[in-house]
Amino acid sequence: MPEPIAAQPKVRLDRVTKRYGDLVVLDQLSMDVAPNEMISIIGPSGSGKTTILRLLMTLEQVTDGIISIDGEPLTHMPKNGGLAPANRAHLRRMRTKIGMCFQHFNLFPHMTALQNCIEGPIQVLGMSKVEATARAMDLLAMVGLEEKAGEHPVRLSGGQKQRVAIARALAMRPEVLLLDEVTSALDPEVIGEVLQVIRGLNKKYDLTILMVTHQMGFAKEISDRVVFIYEGKVEEAGAPDQIFGDPTSERTRQFLSAVLEAG
């Protein structure tokens, strides 16, 4: 059983299993995330890290187990005293609490940076264009891209694209932000500018953040907790200093020494 870390966890994964055919990606994985916590999820490729985020964003369906946000089931909804798989209306309601940034940004190429950031607020939250633009410009300023508001994504560098993507996600005022390897597709010299934006984001916007990353130094510096995933399970979780300084699991030790040696 995961240790209770707060009266009400913001996010709870309860024995979540995800299978594709015979391939078990997540194997009865349980994990709690406290409100406002900044969690880094690390582990070898193929261990299921990204799948956790994709399940939370409802881009995939769980095979088994339950995910809840604020104690309310995300993947399921109450029905006849039991739980049934969530329907579209339930998913759309629950998604208002969650935002995500992707490895390959997935900005809308036919829209400018600003249009990318106001599309959701106007179409989903029903904001006026003026209101949405004000909010988006604030966020673009926060990520340092105010002057790029009128540019299409094709004119932006990778680091700038990812910063726009962060602003776009924040414009929806999510409570939980999922960052899926947001620096993996970036050139080394622009990684810093994206990490700079992420630093302190959970405090500033009252967010709970789950970040899948390969940036071990960054994970160590900013995380409240680091979770090491191995073969679809939580192998070890703890404070960054403990995980990086004194891991209890041999697998964590091996993984970290391999990664730290490589770079």
Added chain:
Amino acid sequence: MSYWEFLGEYGIRFVSGAIVTAEQTVPASALAIGIPVVFGLMRLSRSFVIRSAAIAYIEFFRGTSLLVQLYWIFFVLPLFGLTLEKFAAGFIAVGMNLGAYGAEVVRGAIRSVPHGQTEAAIALNLSPATRMRRIILPQALLIMLPPWGNLLIELLKGTALVSLISVADLMFAARQVNGSTFLSAQAFGTALIVYYVMARLVVTPAMRATERVMASRLGRT
């Protein structure tokens, strides 16, 4: 009779024929653009019934001859109480036929928009309809424009068949001039040239211009 004398004498009939060809092409194109959007989307529907209806339409109109379809619409439908004027029968047959090809173009273009776009739209909690309308279709449009150019040229040339139900189009004019003068090389040669000019100097530049406009909207200029 030199070719110039031929043109002086009969040119006006080719001109009025070409105007009718254009008048057929425009509403047929409208059909051949509207139908594919509807049927291309139906083809991607989750509902088996809707998908099947789209497949039936596409298979029927792609799999059978345009000329036979034209004859059906003009000669057979009246037997079932649906009588269409020849002008309308002409562009409807051509438009529905090319529309079936267009539906496949639309479907292919929608499917070739990267899946990450849909995922980003889901992450912003856009509804399925909004995702299609605001995110996927605008990008698919750019992908489908070049094949559309081809289809519209096909359509223009396909309208020649309407002469067979006596719509007085360019081909009809050529056949009439040939029938009364027996100057086959001049009559059908002129028709060839006029069709080519219409395709090359009207349809193609119009499509190129549309592609440029769409590309600049994507900031790709």
